[in-house]
Amino acid sequence: MRNFIFILLKEMRSYFYSPVAFVVITIFSVLTGYYFYNMFANFSTISFQAQTDPMIASQYGVLNVTEFVIRPFFGVLSVVMLIMLPMLTMRVFSEEKKTGTIELLLTYPVQDIEAVLGKFAGCMGIFTIMLLLSFPCMLLVAFFGDPEWGVIISGYVGLLLMGGAFIALGVFMSTLTENQIIAAVLSFASLLILYMVGATAAFVGEVMGRVLEYISILSHLDTFAKGVLDTSDVMYYLLFTIFFLFLSMRSLESKRWRA
Amino acid sequence: MINVKDLTKTYDNNARGIREVSFNIEKGEIVGFLGPNGAGKTTTMRILTCFMPATSGSATIAGHDVFEESLKVRSKVGYLPETVPLYTDMQVPVYLTFVAGVKGVPWKKIKGAVGEVMEQVGLTHMAHKFIGELSKGYRQRVGLAQALINDPEVLILDEPTIGLDPQQILEIRSLIKGLAGTRTIILSSHILPEVSMVCNMVIIIDEGRIKAMDTPENLTAQLSKSNRVMARIAGQHGAILSELQKMHGVKRVDTLGIGSEGGTSKFSIEFEDASQFSHLVARLAGERKWDLYELTPMKMSLEEIFIRIVTEEEMKK
Ligand SMILES: Nc1ncnc2c1ncn2[C@@H]1O[C@H](COP(=O)(O)OP(=O)(O)OP(=O)(O)O)[C@@H](O)[C@H]1O
């Protein structure tokens, strides 16, 4: 526990002493803020038109800020996460391998699980800050409209779980190589594949489609964005995370015990 | 304290690291690892510190196997790697606090331990600097500080004084000597006087095998039991040379210099037996009426012993 805390603090610190955290957090906020602005502006234009023109009003049905702004916003956040989180995780082990500091880290009385969890939690910390910075958008919606808070909360829980899964996969990729670029590309590519298999589900038959649908890392976010905390979706992200953290540990161990 | 038996390490590409290395080190000893580049010093140390597994053989530190109980071993060992890998984006005290933390120094003592160890290695005036801004020598000191911070029973130092200024070398050497007693220390070095000064045991390793292991005094005595004498004699060089070669018990005679210093010639005379034979040369000079200017037993320095042990192996091949 103690080692975990020291490694977590060290990781968080080193993000802030390098430009990485600054760049990743800024770009994340700019991108999400920009998309949010577009969606929100679009929504207000439509609602304004609907008030004056019954034709447009009947075309859109009931105009609901949750439906039109918040739910798509979570979708956008998840895509930006898919792009940005590999940049955050690529360094965790690769950099230590490249600079040789892993030699000291692995000869300290630190268990592999403490090292992996400490580094994972460090990334989660930065990621949580990123998510919190997108929260003012929600407050803006609440100021002008009347969003469903249940959806917002469950949406953020979903994003947090999904981010955990992305980060765990990124940490694992980082244990495989001392090259940060390779680690980032590997994580990005695997996340993209896991993201896209959902699209294939529609034309591969019933059973296979269900399987792909389940594997797809994005499809599980839908229920959260609807305001529902479904155990099977929560389990999906948790198991995904645990699985890759476990692989990371094995990968570190094998580095140590490869005879 | 440290028991190593038949330790062998073969690298992936079949490059040999070390072969059947065995030694025992008692508690409180300071052992010097001596060997040319690529001899296997770093490899042995990396196995002992649990960074790398051996291909075969076993090693225990304080009764704990480095493979089976690696965590226990790691909590007892302070390690300074050859490349001194440090987190360059941290200030010195912050880094040492992190190390103290993961090495299990009690919470309340961390601050004191950091201050103490910085004092010990002479880093106090560098407290505000980032490690990345430090010069090589100061990084070396930070490396030493992180190894010492939890006051470990066993210290494994890979070339600890490399890159330090002469003043600091002396300080670090006396620091290491001062640490001995209750602690067991292994250090590797290329500086032979350093090893003979600091260590009470020397292990000479070459091409992955142990070539010799003894106290520095014994090694010197054993190998340099002067079976060579240097003689400076005035006279006709060729005649003296052939007379010397005919002398009883002489293995070989080398000429070190001819006709220098007022027509004298210098010879190195090596006897078959290792006991003193200088008097035989003196007696012969008396009989032949040579003017004997100088007669000195030639002692070998640790350097010569080292080179001899290493090159004798090559000559055998
Ligand atoms: N990671 C590695 N992969 C392959 N071979 C290696 C590796 N590390 C060391 N070796 C080989 O193992 C042998 C011993 O190397 P080692 O680093 O232990 O030598 P050393 O005694 O520390 O030398 P030096 O005085 O130069 O530091 C060398 O032949 C080296 O080429």
Ligand SMILES: [Mg+2]
């Ligand atoms: Mg070495």
